[in-house]
Amino acid sequence: MYQSQAGQEQMWVTCPECLGSGRLRVIMGDDSEVSIPCVCCERGYEGSPGRIQSYRFMACITEHTVTGVDAQTREGGLRVRYSFGCYSTEEENVFATRDEALLRANTLVSEHEAEEIKRLKYKEKQHRTWAWNVSYWRGVIRRAKEEITRAEARLAVAPKNPKEVDKADKINSETGKLSCI
Secondary structure, three states: OEEEEEEEEEEEEEOOOOOOOOEEEEEOOOOOEEEEEOOOOOOHHHOOOOEEEEEEEEEEEEEOOOOEEEEEEEOOEEEEEEEEOOEEEEHHHEEOOHHHHHHHHHHHHHHHHHHHHHHHOOOOOOOOOHHHHHHHHHHHHHHHHHHHHHHHHHHHOOOOOHHHHHHHHHHHHHHOOOOOO
């Protein structure tokens, strides 16, 4: 018996969003430009390399000796699985002739290629738009600046040179004048 499969080989393709640069230029409403990392090709701690992992599919035909047949009745009818040693496959992927198996393997390759093309057309996190990314990171910057301003204000409460402040207070208490620092 011949088994049909769609084998695969890993390959890297240029990111369709950033065209290999790993970054996107975004023009804001006030015509200022910002550059953000490409979320489409982002790979965790590696950042955005400008490439996306993809697969090349090829028709694979293997000849096996059937070691078992498992038939079960299901809602849609009879389901048959053929075993070849330690693994098994569905009936629609097992054929008596090599030509029939090759035809099915080519069909499987076409289906997998269509799915891969569809996957490559979309960025990984569809729920996050490019505008969301810009908005998020600008918010992080704004909050960090506010935090710096608050920290600087807290440090400005204490006088820079306490000895001079004490001297000024002593002089003012003698003359009866108020001083503002």
